[in-house]
Amino acid sequence: MNWTNIANTVASMAPTVGQALAGPAGHLVGQAVSRILGVENTPDAIHEALKTDPAAAVKLAELETQLKQSTLEHDTRRQEIEHGARTDQLKSINTTMQSELSSTDGFKSRWRSAIGWTMALSFGWISVMLGVAIILDPSQLAEVMDGIVMLIVSMGAVLGVNIRQVSVERMASMGQRPHSLMSSILTRPRAG
Structure with missing residues (x-):
């Protein structure tokens, strides 16, 4: 079994985590899932825990919340960087225009x-x-x-x-x- 095989099962409890598990960084998300479930870092161990642990859905919901918060923070930082770059560009244009206008x-x-x-x-x-x-x-x-x-x-x-x-x-x-x-x-x- 691989990470993609258990992605649908995880997605039924935590859609964002399941989607990330099926993505290119699935093994990293799998580490987080195994850690929160307290099992070995393998798709088989996670699959078994999802079937047998009654608290697995609650634990995955917590991970889902953490993942969404992390994604939101990342998006906010990216927007701040883009805004800062645009502000720097406008400042540069303004400086150039002022320099031209005050040219001696x-x-x-x-x-x-x-x-x-x-x-x-x-x-x-x-x-x-x-x-x-x-x-x-x-x-x-x-x-x-x-x-x-x-x-x-x-x-x-x-x-x-x-x-x-x-x-x-x-x-x-x-x-x-x-x-x-x-x-x-x-x-x-x-x-x-």
């Missing part, structure tokens, strides 16, 4: 803002120059407008890319995956 590296922290200010000043300068060009030579308006449109488009593209990149970096530092319109379209489930 002028180039890294301000070059994108410089592009925005340059664009704003350029719009002001373009407005002044447009007024001057129209006053001095109204026939040059088409050429001036071509240059203005090219400047606005190119600076707007650079600024748009920079703003998008800042958003992507901030979301990545918070552990989030950035979404774009194109990624939403490409990953959208298709109707069958």
Whole structure:
């Protein structure tokens, strides 16, 4: 006879113990069962005790309670460890974000803002120059407008890319995956 053979008999009195007895660590559970029943650590001895000892069911119920308590404590410890690991991860992300925000590296922290200010000043300068060009030579308006449109488009593209990149970096530092319109379209489930 082996541990699996007596698992059903034990399970009729103590379901959790019987299930554990049938599992991969059945011999360890068998040791606990034999100890609580006061018999030799063999499936045959336990089987015989279950048939002859009138207090066997009460003893197995006590072991069942102990096993459930142990399992509950183990699960609680595991959840505490997982919670602690998640808390540590969030603290690390927070520290990284605060470090980036308080960075003293002028180039890294301000070059994108410089592009925005340059664009704003350029719009002001373009407005002044447009007024001057129209006053001095109204026939040059088409050429001036071509240059203005090219400047606005190119600076707007650079600024748009920079703003998008800042958003992507901030979301990545918070552990989030950035979404774009194109990624939403490409990953959208298709109707069958």
